[in-house]
Amino acid sequence: MGMTIAEKILAAHSGHDMVVPGQLIECATDWVLCHEITTPAALRMLEERGMDKVFNSDQIVAIPDHSVPAMNIKAAQMYQKLKSWVIKNGIKHFYDVGRGGIAHVVLENTGLAKPGQTLVSGDSHTCNAGALGMFATGVGSTDLAGAIYAGKVWFKVPETMLIRVTGTFKEGVSAKDLALEVIRRIDADGANYMVMEWVGDTIDNLDMEARFTLTNMAIEAGGKTGIIAVDDTTRAYMAARNVTPDQYTEYTSDPDAKYKIVIDIDVNELQPTVAFPHIPSNGRVAGADKVKVTHAYVGSCTNGRISDLREVARILKGNTVAEGVQMLVVPATQQVWKQAAQEGLMEIFVDAGATVSYPSCGACLGMHTGVLGPNDVCISSTNRNFVGRMGDPSAEIYLASPATVAASAIAGYISDPREYNTVASPVVSSAD
Missing domain, CATH: 3.30.499.10 (Aconitase, domain 3)
Structure with a gap:
């Protein structure tokens, strides 16, 4: 056998x-x-x-x-x-x-x-x-x-x-x-x-x-x-x-x-997907429901790599994070942080109104730097959207790709990233 x-x-x-x-x-x-x-x-x-x-x-x-x-x-x-x-x-x-x-x-x-x-x-x-x-x-x-x-x-x-x-x-x-x-x-x-x-x-x-x-x-x-x-x-x-x-x-x-x-x-039939609260299996097509967001988070061990940040920067470039939305970008490692800076991505994030923080898991599990407060609504590139995962139990977490997070941060509500004429990150070199 x-x-x-x-x-x-x-x-x-x-x-x-x-x-x-x-x-x-x-x-x-x-x-x-x-x-x-x-x-x-x-x-x-x-x-x-x-x-x-x-x-x-x-x-x-x-x-x-x-x-x-x-x-x-x-x-x-x-x-x-x-x-x-x-x-x-x-x-x-x-x-x-x-x-x-x-x-x-x-x-x-x-x-x-x-x-x-x-x-x-x-x-x-x-x-x-x-x-x-x-x-x-x-x-x-x-x-x-x-x-x-x-x-x-x-x-x-x-x-x-x-x-x-x-x-x-x-x-x-x-x-x-x-x-x-x-x-x-x-x-x-x-x-x-x-x-x-x-x-x-x-x-x-x-x-x-x-x-x-x-x-x-x-x-x-x-x-x-x-x-x-x-x-x-x-x-x-x-x-x-x-x-x-x-x-x-x-x-x-x-x-x-x-x-x-x-x-x-x-995947020819796959569309940008968002997992609605409070479980990762509650997936729906991104933008089908225009839920207003107060926070947008890009980072974590799931989606805080350089290809993720490049994708976010392509969407944010020339755009501005919506009024009333707090956007946080957390490179996964110091090396990713450095590479993003060298490629000019950090400047794009800052010009768009996003905050860049030290590489950590803090915001992902509501422990440090980016904790959600009562009734906050976050579109996040992380992996879990359980009750209380990122902070207050009344906060809502919507899981999505970095592209969807960026598009939603600009619009102020959960959006389809295709509306911003972006494409998925290209296949970067394995040595990257």
Whole structure:
């Protein structure tokens, strides 16, 4: 019986020739990703049990990103806890404030995480790295503690959902719209504890930044992770980070691999999509309902990359954010911030009336810099629109692509980005 990509990776990391869905395995972790919010709880568990050590200081990546620079004393203490632990244990891969940004986007660009590997973190959007052809997933603080201490995690082997995507994106449509459409079709728990494997000619033609958007949102459908097989685009992306094919393992799904569900999507028919409150599966065509907005947010591990900012800048150039709308742009990393500045994007944002902030997750989860107040209405390029996600429980969050966010910021209400004669970001170089 054949195996999927995910099953092959899990088999290789658990000492089995073959694994099957539902099987309980002890899986070795190649990488453990830590940030200042969930890691301190895991560290306290280890300290209380006299197990305060790391399995391998070279296989842990630490990136403070949720509440940095610290917004209050408690946030400062959590940052201090992470940093002191990093120093004490000689953690080699530490991307401190001023040198990092949003952890998932920083990690994807380091060249550390590689195809065929495993990655765990105390953050649900760890599935982001699945675009590299690796098994990456979020875990709770207890499992995170175990991974830090022993370099192993217990998994129940997940079933896999196959998503076949064909066709060419029309003007104004992007990978974010595709992710929202799939979630709309299968519902917010339609991929519960499954691997979402993306295939098809549309996926083959996507750049890596668009692929990361797709795998990033697996958790919004209840998925364990998302994954995309390695191809020339992946190889070029790794090569640009000085990683050669002999440093990683490529896995492909067997022709007779078993899938729990198979979904076919034709993007020729796809339109700009907005997920209405309060769940990512509540998708509707952008602009069909002209909902007035008070806030517009571009950023997060889903859509804060340079291609996203370029797309927003193309729409904002020569336009102005509507009166009464507060627009916030948050580059995902310091490198993205720098590149956007070099390309003149920052000037476009400022001239249009948008605010640009330090790379962090703060606004995405209502923790820092951009928190929504009572009855605010935000059009956001993030991944979740749950009640209270970005601030006050009465605030409403509408999820959309960066293009739709920009168009809506200019209009003052949720708008179809095609009205601004824009196109989806071009396929940027894998080395970009």
